[in-house]
Each structure stands twice: as C-alpha cells, then as structure tokens.
Amino acid sequence: MTTTLGRLTSVLVLLAVALGGCGGSTQSKASGPAGILRLSDEGIPDLTPADLDPPAETLGANSIAVMSLIDGGLVRLDANLHIAPDGASSWSVGNGGRTYTFHIRPHLRFADGTPVTAADFAYSLDRAFSPRYAGAANAQAFLSHIVGGAAVTAGKAKSVSGVRVLGRDTLQITTDKPVAVFLDELANPVAAVVPRHLIQRYGPEAWTEHAVGTGPFYVKDLQHGKEIDLAPNPYYWRGKPALKEVRILFVQNPDTAYNLYRTGSLDVMGMVQFPSDKLAEGRKLSAFHSAPYLFTEYLPPNERKPPFNNVHVRRAFSLAIDRTALVNRFLGGQYVPANGILPPGMPGYNSHLRGEQFNPTQAQAELARAGYPGGKGFPSVSLSFSGGDPGQRASAQVLQRFWSKYLHVSVGLNQMEQGAYNNALNAENFQLAFISWGMDYPDPQDFLSLQLQTGVGNNNAGFSNARFDALTKQADTMVGQNAARYKLYRQAEQIALDRAAWIVLYWGRTDVLINPRVHGLILNGGGLTAPNWASVTAG
Amino acid sequence: MLAFLLRRALGLVFVLFGVLTLTFIVGHLAPGDPVLTIMGQRHDPALYHRLRHVYGLDQPLWQQYLAYIGGVLHGNFGISYHYTDTPVSTLLLRDTPATLQLGIPALLLGPLLGVPLGILAATRQGKPAYTVSTGLALLLYSIPTFVLAPLLLAIDISLYNSGYPSLPVAGWGTLSEAVLPILVLAAPNVAYLARLTRTSLLGVLHEDYIRTARAKGLKGRIIIGRHALRLALLPVVTFLGPSLALIITGTFVVENIFNIPGIGFAVVNSIFTRDYPLMQALAIVLAASVVIMNTLTDVIYSMLDPRIELAA
Numbered sequence: 001m002t003t004t005l006g007r008l009t010s011v012l013v014l015l016a017v018a019l020g021g022c023g024g025s026t027q028s029k030a031s032g033p034a035g036i037l038r039l040s041d042e043g044i045p046d047l048t049p050a051d052l053d054p055p056a057e058t059l060g061a062n063s064i065a066v067m068s069l070i071d072g073g074l075v076r077l078d079a080n081l082h083i084a085p086d087g088a089s090s091w092s093v094g095n096g097g098r099t100y101t102f103h104i105r106p107h108l109r110f111a112d113g114t115p116v117t118a119a120d121f122a123y124s125l126d127r128a129f130s131p132r133y134a135g136a137a138n139a140q141a142f143l144s145h146i147v148g149g150a151a152v153t154a155g156k157a158k159s160v161s162g163v164r165v166l167g168r169d170t171l172q173i174t175t176d177k178p179v180a181v182f183l184d185e186l187a188n189p190v191a192a193v194v195p196r197h198l199i200q201r202y203g204p205e206a207w208t209e210h211a212v213g214t215g216p217f218y219v220k221d222l223q224h225g226k227e228i229d230l231a232p233n234p235y236y237w238r239g240k241p242a243l244k245e246v247r248i249l250f251v252q253n254p255d256t257a258y259n260l261y262r263t264g265s266l267d268v269m270g271m272v273q274f275p276s277d278k279l280a281e282g283r284k285l286s287a288f289h290s291a292p293y294l295f296t297e298y299l300p301p302n303e304r305k306p307p308f309n310n311v312h313v314r315r316a317f318s319l320a321i322d323r324t325a326l327v328n329r330f331l332g333g334q335y336v337p338a339n340g341i342l343p344p345g346m347p348g349y350n351s352h353l354r355g356e357q358f359n360p361t362q363a364q365a366e367l368a369r370a371g372y373p374g375g376k377g378f379p380s381v382s383l384s385f386s387g388g389d390p391g392q393r394a395s396a397q398v399l400q401r402f403w404s405k406y407l408h409v410s411v412g413l414n415q416m417e418q419g420a421y422n423n424a425l426n427a428e429n430f431q432l433a434f435i436s437w438g439m440d441y442p443d444p445q446d447f448l449s450l451q452l453q454t455g456v457g458n459n460n461a462g463f464s465n466a467r468f469d470a471l472t473k474q475a476d477t478m479v480g481q482n483a484a485r486y487k488l489y490r491q492a493e494q495i496a497l498d499r500a501a502w503i504v505l506y507w508g509r510t511d512v513l514i515n516p517r518v519h520g521l522i523l524n525g526g527g528l529t530a531p532n533w534a535s536v537t538a539g
Numbered sequence: 540m541l542a543f544l545l546r547r548a549l550g551l552v553f554v555l556f557g558v559l560t561l562t563f564i565v566g567h568l569a570p571g572d573p574v575l576t577i578m579g580q581r582h583d584p585a586l587y588h589r590l591r592h593v594y595g596l597d598q599p600l601w602q603q604y605l606a607y608i609g610g611v612l613h614g615n616f617g618i619s620y621h622y623t624d625t626p627v628s629t630l631l632l633r634d635t636p637a638t639l640q641l642g643i644p645a646l647l648l649g650p651l652l653g654v655p656l657g658i659l660a661a662t663r664q665g666k667p668a669y670t671v672s673t674g675l676a677l678l679l680y681s682i683p684t685f686v687l688a689p690l691l692l693a694i695d696i697s698l699y700n701s702g703y704p705s706l707p708v709a710g711w712g713t714l715s716e717a718v719l720p721i722l723v724l725a726a727p728n729v730a731y732l733a734r735l736t737r738t739s740l741l742g743v744l745h746e747d748y749i750r751t752a753r754a755k756g757l758k759g760r761i762i763i764g765r766h767a768l769r770l771a772l773l774p775v776v777t778f779l780g781p782s783l784a785l786i787i788t789g790t791f792v793v794e795n796i797f798n799i800p801g802i803g804f805a806v807v808n809s810i811f812t813r814d815y816p817l818m819q820a821l822a823i824v825l826a827a828s829v830v831i832m833n834t835l836t837d838v839i840y841s842m843l844d845p846r847i848e849l850a851a
Contacts, residue, residue, distance in 0.1 A: 418811055
C-alpha cells in the first residue's frame with residue numbers, strides 16, 4: 001500500500017467513526033407530519049391481495065398487523081388479552097357450553113357506511129370454510145369446532161350448518177363440544193366480517209385493494225412494493241379515530257426499518273421484527289419500549305428412543321442449562337430466560353412456578369441416576385437445528401458447551417436447511433431439536449393441550465402422561481370458568497416440567513421504537529396494539 | 540449477422556429448456572416440503588394430504604414435469620405456492636421493473652466510470668492521479684457489497700443526525716433514493732473495469748501500429764481515442780457477461796438493504812419456501828438474461844475488431 005492510499009483509507013475510516021460518534025446519542029427528532037402515523041411492517045417486500053383477505057392470508061404476523069386495523073369480528077382481545085365485545089355487543093352461552101347466541105350492534109356499519117347484520121357474519125364464516133381457502137387453512141386451524149364447517153370445505157354443503165341467523169342482529173353458533181377457548185378462536189382475524197357487496201363488485205381477490213371492515217381504519221391506497229395507506233373509519237363503533245392517516249411501509253430488512261426510524265421517516269418500528277444487532281444501540285434511546293411476547297423456545301427431547309426415553313436423562317439435560325447466561329451473554333438479551341411453558345403475560349401464567357432451574361450438581365445426580373455417572377457410557381446424541389435461524393445456531397453451540405462442561409457428555413450439532421429440518425421434525429427423525437411456539441390465542445390451552453396431550457399433531461417429543469391428559473382435557477371443556485381452568489392448567493404445566501416434556505429455553509419479547517410524538521400505543525403479550533385505536537394520536 | 544442471431548436464438552431455446560429441467564429436478568429432489576412450509580406450525584395429516592393434492596404434488600414426478608412444460612409453452616408459469624392464488628407471471632411482471640431500473644444503470648455505470656478511470660491511470664503513470672485512481676479501484680473491488688452499503692449508510696445517517704444534507708436510507712421511486720443503491724451496486728464493476736482498462740490500454744500502447752501513429756506525429760488523445768481504445772476495450776467487453784452476473788447477485792443484497800421492490804427478495808425467498816413455480820420461472824429469466832448478454836457481447840466484439848468474425 002502506498003502512503004497516499006494509506007492516508008486516504010485512514011481519513012475515510014476516521015471520518016466514519018467521528019461522524020458515527022457524533023450521531024450516536026442524538027434522539028430521533030420528535031417531528032413528522034401531524035396526524036399521520038407511519039409504521040413499518042418488517043420482513044416482507046409487499047402485501048398481495050390475498051394477504052389482506054381474512055381466510056386467505058398466510059403471512060401471519062405481517063398480515064395480521066395490517067388486517068387488525070381494518071377488520072373486526074364478533075369479539076376481540078382487549079389490552080389485557082381478555083375477550084371483549086367487538087361487533088357483538090353481548091352474547092349468551094347455553095346448551096352445556098355448546099351454543100353461543102350473539103347480539104350484533106344494531107348500528108354496526110362497514111367503513112363505507114353499509115350496514116352490517118348477522119347475515120354478513122354468517123356469509124363471512126361460510127366463505128372462510130369454502131374449499132377455495134382450504135390451502136391457507138385458517139378456518140381449519142381456528143374454527144374447526146364449529147359444527148358443519150368441515151362439510152363446507154369438503155364441498156358437501158354450501159353453508160355452515162352450525163351458524164344460524166336468528167334475526168337481523170342475532171347470530172347463533174354451535175360447536176361440536178364445549179370448547180373453553182372458542183371465543184379466543186373467534187377473535188382470530190379469520191372470523192372477521194367481510195363486505196359481501198365489495199366482493200361481488202370487485203371479485204374475490206381484488207376487493208382487498210379497496211378493503212373496508214368494521215375496524216378503526218379502511219384501505220385508502222395500497223402501493224404495491226412500497227406501503228399501504230389507511231384512512232379513519234367514520235363509522236367505527238368506538239368513535240371515528242383521531243388520526244388522519246396510517247401509513248404502513250413494507251420493509252424487507254429490519255435493519256433498514258431501524259435506519260428509516262433514525263432518519264425520521266418512521267414513527268414506529270419493530271412491531272414485527274427488531275434487528276437484533278441494533279438492540280444494544282436502540283436500548284439507549286428513550287423511545288425504546290420492550291415487553292414480553294407470548295412465544296416459547298424449547299427443545300422437545302424425543303422420548304420414543306433412548307436415551308431421552310429416560311426422564312432422568314431429560315431432567316439432567318434441562319438442569320445443566322444456564323438460561324440467564326444463554327440469553328444475556330450469548331443472545332444479546334433479546335429474549336427472556338424461561339423457567340416454564342406458559343410465558344409471562346399469558347392469562348393463567350403462574351408467577352410462583354417452581355420451574356426449570358440451573359443446577360449443575362442436581363443435573364449430574366440425575367444423570368447418575370439414569371446410569372451414566374459423570375457422563376460415562378452416555379451414547380452419542382445430536383441436536384438438530386435450522387441453519388437459517390441465527391438464534392438457533394448460536395444457542396446450539398452454547399448448549400453443546402453447557403452439556404459438555406456440566407454433564408461431561410458430548411452432543412453433536414446437526415445443522416440442517418430449513419426445509420430439510422421441517423421434514424425431519426415431521427418424521428420424528430431427531431433426538432433434540434429446537435422449536436418455537438408462538439401463541440395462536442392467549443390461553444394456556446394453546447401451549448399445553450395443543451402441544452402435549454397424547455398423540456396431538458404438535459407433540460413432537462412423543463410425550464404421554466395420563467394425569468396431564470386428564471387435567472387438560474377437563475380444563476378444555478370448562479366454558480366460562482377461566483379461574484378454575486387456569487388452576488388445572490397450572491398443575492398440568494408442573495407435571496410436564498417435572499417430566500421434562502419440554503426443555504424450555506426462553507420466552508419472546510417485543511422490542512419497538514415509538515416516536516414520543518405518538519400517544520395511545522401499548523405493548524402486551526400479543527405485541528404492539530392500542531387499548532382504543534380511536535384515541536391514538538401522532539404529533 | 541442475421542444467421543448468427545437466428546442460430547443464437549435457437550441456442551437460447553435449448554438453454555432455457557435445460558435450465559427448466561435442471562431446476563425442476565433439483566428443486567423437487569432437495570429435501571424439504573413446500574406444503575409443510577405453508578402449513579407452518581400446524582400439524583394435520585389430513586390437511587397435508589389434501590394440500591398435496593391441491594398443488595398436484597401427489598402426482599408422479601414425470602407427470603408434474605410434463606404438466607409444467609405444457610403450461611410454460613402456453614405462457615402459464617403456474618401459481619405461486621407461497622403467495623396464494625397469485626400467478627407467477629403476475630409476480631414477475633410486478634417485480635422485474637424495479638430490478639431493471641436498478642440493474643441497468645448500475646451495469647452501464649461500470650464502463651462509463653470505470654473506463655475513463657482506467658484511461659486516467661494508464662496515461663498518468665508515476666503521478667498522484669495514478670495512485671489515487673488505482674487505490675480507489677482496489678478499495679472498491681475488495682469491499683463486498685454487504686459491507687460497503689452499511690458503511691455508506693452509517694456515514695449518511697451521521698450526516699442526517701448532524702443536520703447536514705443527506706440521502707434517503709431506503710425506498711425506491713425518486714432520484715435521490717436511487718443514488719446510493721446504484722453506486723453500491725456499480726462499485727465492484729467500476730473498480731474491476733478501471734483496472735482492466737488500465738492494464739489493457741498499457742498493453743496496447745506498446746503495439747507496433749501505435750508506434751507508427753506516434754511517428755506520424757498524431758497527438759496522444761487521438762492515438763488513444765481512435766486507435767488504441769478499440770482494441771483495449773476488447774477485454775472490457777468480455778467482462779460485460781460476468782459484469783451482469785455480478786450485478787444480478789449484487790441486486791439481491793442491495794434490494795434487501797435499501798428496500799427496493801425487485802425480484803431479489805422473491806428469488807431468495809422462493810428457495811427457502813420451496814416455491815417451485817416461482818423458483819423455476821426466475822431461473823428461466825436469469826438464464827435468458829445471461830444468454831442475451833453473451834450474444835450482445837459477441838456482436839459488440841465483431842464491431843470493435845474487424846479481424847473477428849461471428850462464428851457460424
């Protein structure tokens with residue numbers, strides 16, 4: 001390198017460092033267009049028409065973040081994640097917890113002024129079950145208990161027999177058995193009421209470009225590849241929103257969203273994904289907010305084959321993990337170390353849980369009890385994970401180290417490509433693997449019954465416990481008795497942890513940056529939301 | 540010339556056919572199931588089988604292949620698995636313009652900036668201009684796109700925070716949003732072409748006919764512009780093909796960082812989601828661009844050097 005080149009390079013580097021240092025502590029300027037809220041939807045380049053259609057969406061959080069502002073259903077989740085009225089002002093439950101009679105608000109309207117009646121809700125549910133949307137499988141996932149839904153999907157019926165219109169504003173829904181979480185399932189966007197008149201005018205796909213619903217906003221302009229602009233719904237039953245406009249930018253890369261926020265082009269970022277490499281820097285800003293998010297990362301030890309068919313081996317592996325160190329030292333503190341299955345913020349969460357602890361001495365004792373004192377004679381095992389997930393990659397290496405250090409066993413790392421990994425999980429071809437479970441709805445049933453009852457689809461570990469099954473099955477049917485149900489689920493959770501059905505690692509967090517000029521937004525277990533979107537203001 | 544182009548067009552058809560078959564085989568043989576990816580967290584064997592049927596994935600492989608080829612011949616590239624209900628052709632038509640708007644200026648900028656830089660270096664040997672231009676070229680060529688972009692963005696954000704005029708950090712649609720992405724994408728090409736031009740020109744300047752021109756008393760600028768450059772540019776033209784490859788792979792990174800709505804995201808994502816129809820269509824598009832670029836290169840070759848004849 002010549003002297004000139006050397007000098008040139010040094011000047012450039014110094015310049016970057018100096019300017020970077022200057023900018024580090026500057027707050028985002030608290031200015032922006034008055035009354036216009038600008039958010040980022042991280043991880044997608046665009047929303048297609050299907051992504052805004054309740055039964056058709058497949059993107060999950062990216063779609064729901066937008067749809068929840070446009071659409072409304074019979075019931076919704078309030079700021080504390082409890083069921084609250086939405087399009088239905090009240091309801092009664094009868095017939096042993098199987099029949100729900102909803103009273104629709106008499107003056108409920110779509111954002112274009114068209115009245116909404118019980119018939120519209122029935123139409124929307126029939127549509128959700130129609131064979132056309134079987135691919136997206138949203139109705140099948142969330143509304144499977146409604147009598148007659150499956151027949152519509154199979155093409156044997158045109159409308160769902162369990163949904164009956166009893167009057168202009170009265171709708172009755174019957175389930176196949178008492179399902180305590182039915183209202184939580186109904187709060188899912190798939191059950192939102194959709195505008196039949198627009199679907200008939202613009203067609204079953206294109207209508208979403210002009211989407212209206214019973215939510216606080218409606219679609220003003222969908223700019224593909226760029227953003228979606230929403231206008232306030234003048235007929236919103238909670239009052240016309242104070243905001244003039246909501247702009248949601250589609251941003252492929254969360255780092256880019258962070259840059260856009262720091263240069264004043266966004267008011268809110270991180271509601272879907274916050275860049276982990278910017279956490280350390282972002283935390284220092286007063287605009288940074290963080291709260292637990294209802295998702296659990298865990299290892300299901302495959303109980304169908306040795307050595308993890310032995311509960312002492314499973315317990316040993318769990319006790320040898322220092323979850324606090326894993327999260328704070330190796331994962332940048334972007335999660336919450338977990339000691340149980342139900343995350344904090346979940347209704348029914350047990351704050352007094354005697355859960356998974358880090359105890360190397362006890363871990364070694366358990367391993368000895370299993371017949372491998374000091375790790376001698378322990379067969380070779382492997383931890384499978386997806387190479388495309390940097391969190392799993394980092395965790396895998398740390399866990400390998402923990403087990404080597406505290407149990408003196410060597411665990412192989414089996415890195416796989418995402419698709420291959422999914423196949424292996426499905427075929428039960430693993431010994432230890434990583435799974436994240438994010439909530440479908442905020443109820444313990446979603447994390448316990450749906451995951452660990454004998455033989456259920458998500459039970460990757462092959463866990464089976466008669467007492468666990470009995471407790472959870474009973475709690476699943478106790479309609480309208482949440483306090484009593486949660487007690488049973490808590491007992492079941494303790495059993496699952498004692499038997500090390502899941503080796504839990506950490507819980508999720510939502511990290512966001514919110515410009516101080518924005519008021520009325522909160523974070524709860526479901527992410528970013530507002531107690532009342534009608535009262536949210538910006539600038 | 541016409542015969543040459545016709546023969547190349549026929550070759551293109553064979554290349555595309557080969558690409559289609561190869562991507563079909565590789566895509567379907569790779570472990571990983573698009574239906575499982577679509578289903579995400581949900582496990583339901585009955586639904587799984589139903590979906591496999593809906594997407595035609597339960598048919599024998601040769602049948603799926605023939606069905607696909609048949610569709611392509613009618614201009615139907617199928618429906619994307621990941622973007623439910625959306626025809627692949629719709630996705631391509633929607634996303635390709637932005638990538639072209641980004642890629643073509645970057646491709647053109649390569650020779651437009653690189654060649655003058657190289658000429659500067661070749662004619663100013665021993666002077667500071669030589670050192671600066673050669674050093675800059677080396678720097679730009681060595682720094683990968685995914686390092687250069689964040690570096691420039693960090694400088695840009697610091698400028699914004701200090702109240703100085705700055706460029707937008709992301710987005711696509713205005714001229715100011717296009718500056719950084721195009722510069723970042725063009726950088727490695729500019730650098731490589733600068734060095735290539737310099738070396739090539741220096742080589743040509745020692746040729747006999749240049750000495751003759753100098754003996755005749757021609758000025759330096761005319762010697763270079765009219766006589767030396769034509770031959771010196773031959774290696775540069777050769778590099779246009781690989782240039783395109785550099786641009787294509789660079790677009791994936793640049794589109795992601797600067798949030799440009801092009802096909803980069805679709806390409807990378809389609810592999811992870813095993814979106815076979817989209818994957819195959821994109822492979823065809825890329826293969827076609829490479830073949831067309833190579834043909835263009837050959838044509839320009841023959842125009843630059845009368846000694847070169849287009850192969851029959």
